[in-house]
Amino acid sequence: MRIAIAAGGTAGHINPALALAEELRDRGHEVTFFGRPSKLEGTLVPQAGFSLVDVEVTGFDRSRPWTALTSLYRVWAAKRDLERRFKQEGAPDAAIGFGAYVEVPLLGWCKENHVPHLIHEQNSVPGLANKMMAPAASRVCISVPAARSVFEREGDPDHVVLTGNPVRRSVIAGDRARGRAALGVPDDATLLLVFGGSLGARTLNEGMAALKGRLLSIDGLRVVQSTGKGGYDEAASALSLTDAEAARWDLRPYIDNMGDVLAAADLVLSRAGASSIAEIAALGVPSVLVPYPFATADHQTTNARYLTDAGAAVLFKDDEVKEPAFGDALVGLLEDSSRRAAMRAAAKGLGQDSAAAALADQVESSARG
Template structure:
């Protein structure tokens, strides 16, 4: 909608996996001249991340319910109705939006309920290959349902207003990640320009089994004098990994162990190869920066959705995939070491990742939001 400034309301909260794609969309919408207001819980992660990004957060309070304790549904519904009323008060005080966007989780229910009652169009975005209950519940009244992965379409078919209402956009990635450069990343982690960098991470909480498998390969990896490793362990697992690696002073010059990486964009931009779990945000960022990857899905993820996420890259030729139970075997070690030493193969994987167009996800989703407001 060139030349038309929209008022956009966004509901996202609970986890960085919900909030960061929402912030990526907000950044894109703001760059197009639109005004964005968030709805979420000030005591949760969005209460920190949204204001830090420069956007207004209207506080509401909701709770989910425990399916093993059905009586908690009553209190959840009471809070949802109060939150919906609060959203209505914000609309009355500050103006109703032209369109709203929900990124899953229960925090989106009050906003979408109020929009439905006011006949304000709304768009849903699903980050995972296995959609959550909130998005599935709200899909029937959504103008569009946007999915990050093709495999998520099936869960919404029959729930939406028409099959053209389901749009594959990819999972938006924040500009701070997309704008990271290899040169700046190498400088941030003190990696020589002509070195091969292996980045290992298991998400914000780490991945103990992945840490153990990589630690066992220390001698074989460091046998390559050109290889540098940046290993993010997860905060709770850091001390154990440091102890198990038992790096000498010389080895620490080429193997950095950190509990958490806050500048993930720079880390990915600097990397030649990644070993990672396959959460939705990790997959999106790896694909957006076209980094070759070895993916080890978390085996206890709901509906085994991390395996489905990993197939998105592996089936495109951008990654290799190993089940968690297979990384103690020789095939994992052999493939990882082969990739470290084969720049040509890694470059072919990069080309496959670029072909997915994941770096355009925020723009594609913003296009859908504008289209929803125009209908």
């Protein structure tokens, strides 16, 4: 079948879409992406071996209502271009949008031309584009149960399906032994992985600096800390690691091979973005989560509860990182392998590593009518 995918803007939208595309391609389907070549998808999509069709749209600023006119005109123009393209090459058998505004012309065209289409929501608090396109979608696929109430409609219990948030195979294929070898971490060491997303998290960096002495007093502990590109110098200065300490504390701006590094970890300290939650759950790593406090509608806290409610994670508010209870909890988990094992089993029980297959099943079902 021919499947159209609209995803763009951020890695949080694009990577789950690529995970689905990989699954669909392996099942023998032809996948084409629709997005903005000038945005992140213009790099990630071709790198993954998929074609990208340019869709020129812009969102609008709610504080400046008049920008909606330009936005609506560009959606209309993009739909007109899609009409020409599909007349020449044939319409897709199904389409799916991942929440960015770039999905609006594609899914709008599908609605007008009776082509089955779906949406996938990565976060616990849905974005505007998905809320706009949900009523006409044949399926609304969600990553966490908390998003269900936004999309449910009376008399149609099958409209919303919990599939999980797809994770790319390069992450799911992460290997503990390979990761530890790359990091230079012994098999018998306890490894704490700290990261705050692609931009880092100052609160986590400051919290780790405050706990440095206590953490390094734990026999056999190793730390890998990703500071974010903008926070590296400040974190390095705050930690002031000696050569001996640096042998146990790997400080870096970012992590390339996240699958192997996650697989190598015994405990993760992280923010609670949708992609981070999905990857942590897919690899079954126990976690301590500190949601970003200024996320829209505090959705990172709701994301985090997906793991905490399952017994796979511990949650602390951003302003609690400076409190003694945070350090006690982190150290306690590092010293309690049996509790970490129970949390790992709880995370694996969520089945997050099969989310791409579950979402592909829904795409195929919708396409077949």
